[in-house]
Amino acid sequence: xxxxxxxxxxxxxxxxxxxxxxxxxxxxxxxxxxxxxxxxxxxxxxxxxxxxxxxxxxxxxxxxxxxxxxxxxxxxxxxxxxxxxxxxxxxxxxxxxxxxxxxxxxxxxxxxxxxxxxxxxxxxxxxxxxxxxxxxxxxxxxxxxxxxxxxxxxxxxxxxxxxxxxxxxxxxxxxxxxxxxxxxxxxxxxxxxxxxxxxxxxxxxxxx
Numbered sequence: 001x002x003x004x005x006x007x008x009x010x011x012x013x014x015x016x017x018x019x020x021x022x023x024x025x026x027x028x029x030x031x032x033x034x035x036x037x038x039x040x041x042x043x044x045x046x047x048x049x050x051x052x053x054x055x056x057x058x059x060x061x062x063x064x065x066x067x068x069x070x071x072x073x074x075x076x077x078x079x080x081x082x083x084x085x086x087x088x089x090x091x092x093x094x095x096x097x098x099x100x101x102x103x104x105x106x107x108x109x110x111x112x113x114x115x116x117x118x119x120x121x122x123x124x125x126x127x128x129x130x131x132x133x134x135x136x137x138x139x140x141x142x143x144x145x146x147x148x149x150x151x152x153x154x155x156x157x158x159x160x161x162x163x164x165x166x167x168x169x170x171x172x173x174x175x176x177x178x179x180x181x182x183x184x185x186x187x188x189x190x191x192x193x194x195x196x197x198x199x200x201x202x203x204x205x206x207x208x
Contacts, residue, residue: 020143021094047138050145077094179200182197
């Protein structure tokens, strides 16, 4: 999904896109990436690493970013692709798709972390960029809000796992549910705890 509002991203200054992801670590659900070009004429107060914000504050900033950013795009890569290509490559794919969804061409792309996807624009990795670069902070907020909302929706489809509470991360309750119910279609079979649950299910069937 993408959007463009407010003033254009052009002008004399360098057009910078910030990129971040949410969901590399969970045992279930997609990895989601966002790319954001902020409008320098429409300041957004309070941008920060999404993990350091409350859910309510993230929701407020999510709306403000969508209204005030020059351009933004969000992309997701599901568990099936994660299992096929591994989580790192799936994350790079989501980032590429997010940047490709922007309505404007950036002069430079700044990516949170220590590596960048292959892009048709100059790109630079920024360690802890979600806490120091406003456009990356904005991307982290959009990505996390989008992913959290998807996992809440998945909780309605697969209520036995508690996705609305832990968003797919490997909490004790989630691991216990995995062993009790076996993996769902959105679990990442390539992740060790999910493989263990699959193996446990096979053993249980063999005993019956």
